[in-house]
Structure formats: C-alpha cells, structure tokens
Amino acid sequence: MTFKTAGFKLDTHYNRVRLSKGANLKEYWSDFILCEYQTRSDVDLSAVESVQQVRAVWTGDEWELHFVCKVEIEVSEAPGEKSVGVDLGITNFAALAYEDGHSELYPLNCLKEDDYYFSKRIAECDDSNSEQATRLNQKKSARRTHYFHTLSKHIVQRCVDEGVGTIVVGDLSGIRENEENGESKDWEKHGNLDLHSWAFDRFTDLLTYKAEMEGITVEEVSEEDTSKSCSFCGRTSDTNRVERGLYVCDTCGTVANADVNGAENIRQKVPPNLASDGGDRSNGWLAQPSTFLFNKETGAFAPQEQVTS
Ligand SMILES: [Zn+2]
Structure with missing residues (x-):
C-alpha cells in the first residue's frame, strides 16, 4: 500500500505519521490512521530533504512502514569495470561469481538458527497476540533487517575491493510465481525458515542503494534458465x-x-x-568458492576457516 505526498502527514517531532484512508470532498470528511513509528538509529527523518512516499508493507509477521526519502548523497566514481553475478537463494542467501573467476557463498546458517529460536519461543507464548509474542516478533524482524544491512554492506565493500562496476542480480519473479501457484516445494524443504520473496526484494533494494553510493550499477536480469544451463559451455541439457x-x-x-x-x-x-579483458579462467574454477559466515559475536561476515583433510 503506497501513500503519496497528499496521502500522509508526517510529524518527525513526535515520530508519528497520519495515513489517509481516503476522503470525500463533497461531504468534507476524511479518514486516517495515526501510526507511531521507530526508525533505525542511523536514520533521521527530520534531516532528509523530503519524504516522498510512505509504504505499508506486510512482512508476514507485522506491518512495516517504509519511508521513501529524497536524500542528497555524494556518489563515488565506480571502483572498476568488472562485473559480478549474484544468485539469491535459500541455502546460500547469496552466491557471488566474479568476472575473474573466484566466487563466494553466504549461507543462511545464522538466520535459520534465529528463526528456529524465535519460532520456538513464540510458540511457548500463551497467546500469539500477547505483548511478549509481539516483542519477540519485532526482535526477530529487527535481527533480519540487521542481517540484510550487514550482508549488503559487506558485499558492496567486497565489490569495491575487487574493482567491480556492475552487480548483476537475478530478479526473483520465478519464486514469486511459484508462491502464488502454491508450489512452494523448494521452500518447504527448509523447514522453519519462513523467508518469502519480499525478503529478497528488500535485500535487492538495500544492495542497490548501497552500491549506487559507491558508484556501482545494479542490473536486474531474469533468472530464467540460470540454474539449468552450464555457465562454462552454455549448454542446457536434460542430463546435466x-x-x-x-x-x-x-x-x-x-x-x-x-x-x-x-x-x-x-x-x-x-x-x-568492452574495456575489460574478461580475466583469465580455466575449467573447474567454479568448484571452490570461499564461504563467508555471519559471526554473531562480531556482527560481521568472516571467511569460514578452510578445513584441510
Ligand atoms: Zn558444460
């Protein structure tokens, strides 16, 4: 649900926003919802140039208000001309393939643990509408938001380090269609993790915003056939x-x-x-990606220790 400038009135002093439910100009009445909001500590709505839209988004657990703001930022020059491909999914939240051949994985281990922990504690509440259950839901949602922020920031920093100018990310309309058709087979396999397409959309938004500040372009492309064909020879075969x-x-x-x-x-x-040489790569280069795990103690992503056998 989107409210354009005429549809909301923002009071940044008392952290309240009035969302219009519509008006009848002939009879001179209007109806509205008054919402109190909280923002992340690094966001100050009174400091932005203007708030252009307010969106009410259902996250599956609760309603979130998204404020679309006009902010003046200094955009850096692109760190380089290389590209990286990003595949978003549910085993690895993100898999990255860089132009020079190396690759990185970001498994969802920590979100899965969080989900399991919170689902269990919410189930223990006497009443799912109780204050305690609401607080747990808010905490779960805040931790996810934190994870997405940290991961998008980390990936953008990796792109800066690697001289990437273009991030290519798959658009997830495929997942959305499957959800709508009720074919959520891939999702069910992951048990308790109720991660829906909105989470990927939100992550893509965060990644785009953070990348643009570094002068990196984000392009969304169709995911069609990207899991079925061989990235080395290009062949799509039933025996693959x-x-x-x-x-x-x-x-x-x-x-x-x-x-x-x-x-x-x-x-x-x-x-x-055209300006880039495409790097040099040999067959088999895709086989050993480095894996970054979210460390709850440091709150950052760190490479998983290599296990040598
Ligand atoms: Zn092949």
Missing part, C-alpha cells in the same frame, strides 16, 4: 544435473557449486564491458 549442491555438466565435464553456476549465468546475462 544437480547433485548435493553441485552442478554437473555432461557435455564439458564442469562440476561447480550449483548456486555459483547460477550466479555466473546471471553475470553473463549482461554483455561484457
């Missing part, structure tokens, strides 16, 4: 398959992490920049 998270190509013999293969296909959907 995914086994235990690995994509196996029968034609060229590539074996790669399935999410990284998807991310590389997404990256290749944007034509290469």
Whole structure:
C-alpha cells in the first residue's frame, strides 16, 4: 500500500505519521490512521530533504512502514569495470561469481538458527497476540533487517575491493510465481525458515542503494534458465544435473557449486564491458568458492576457516 505526498502527514517531532484512508470532498470528511513509528538509529527523518512516499508493507509477521526519502548523497566514481553475478537463494542467501573467476557463498546458517529460536519461543507464548509474542516478533524482524544491512554492506565493500562496476542480480519473479501457484516445494524443504520473496526484494533494494553510493550499477536480469544451463559451455541439457549442491555438466565435464553456476549465468546475462579483458579462467574454477559466515559475536561476515583433510 503506497501513500503519496497528499496521502500522509508526517510529524518527525513526535515520530508519528497520519495515513489517509481516503476522503470525500463533497461531504468534507476524511479518514486516517495515526501510526507511531521507530526508525533505525542511523536514520533521521527530520534531516532528509523530503519524504516522498510512505509504504505499508506486510512482512508476514507485522506491518512495516517504509519511508521513501529524497536524500542528497555524494556518489563515488565506480571502483572498476568488472562485473559480478549474484544468485539469491535459500541455502546460500547469496552466491557471488566474479568476472575473474573466484566466487563466494553466504549461507543462511545464522538466520535459520534465529528463526528456529524465535519460532520456538513464540510458540511457548500463551497467546500469539500477547505483548511478549509481539516483542519477540519485532526482535526477530529487527535481527533480519540487521542481517540484510550487514550482508549488503559487506558485499558492496567486497565489490569495491575487487574493482567491480556492475552487480548483476537475478530478479526473483520465478519464486514469486511459484508462491502464488502454491508450489512452494523448494521452500518447504527448509523447514522453519519462513523467508518469502519480499525478503529478497528488500535485500535487492538495500544492495542497490548501497552500491549506487559507491558508484556501482545494479542490473536486474531474469533468472530464467540460470540454474539449468552450464555457465562454462552454455549448454542446457536434460542430463546435466544437480547433485548435493553441485552442478554437473555432461557435455564439458564442469562440476561447480550449483548456486555459483547460477550466479555466473546471471553475470553473463549482461554483455561484457568492452574495456575489460574478461580475466583469465580455466575449467573447474567454479568448484571452490570461499564461504563467508555471519559471526554473531562480531556482527560481521568472516571467511569460514578452510578445513584441510
Ligand atoms: Zn558444460
């Protein structure tokens, strides 16, 4: 639900916003909802140039108000001309395939643990509408928001370090359609994790905003066939398959992490920049991505220790 400038009145002094439910000009009445809001500590609505829209978004647990603000920012020059492909999913929240061949995985381990913990505690509440249950829901939602902010910030920083000028991200309309058709098979496999398409949309918004501040362009492309075809030889064959998270190509013999293969296909959907040489890469380069885990104690993403056997 979107409220344009005429549809809301913002009072940043008392942190309240009045959302119009419509007006009847002939009979001179209007109806509205008065909402109290909280913003993240780093956001000050009274300091922005203007608030252009207010959106009420149902997150699955509660209503969130999103304020669309006009802010003047200094945009940096693009850190480089390379590209990176980002595949968003539910095993690895993000898989990144860089142009020079290396790749990174960001597993959802910590959100899964959080979800399990909060679902359990909410279930223990006598009443799902109780104050305690509401507080737990808010906490769960705040931790997710924090995770998305930290991850998008981390990925943008990695792109700056790697000289990336273009982030190519798959648009998730496929997931949305499946949800609408009731075909949520892939989701059910992940048990308690109720992560819906809105979470990916929100993450993409955060990533885009943070990337643009660094002068990096974010392009959304269709995810069609990106999980089915081989990113090395380009072939889509019925005999190509995914086994235990690995994509196996029968034609060229590539074996790669399935999410990284998807991310590389997404990256290749944007034509290469003529100025870049495409890096040098050999077959099998996709097989060993580095994995970054969210560390709850430091609140940051750190590379998983390599296990040598
Ligand atoms: Zn192949």
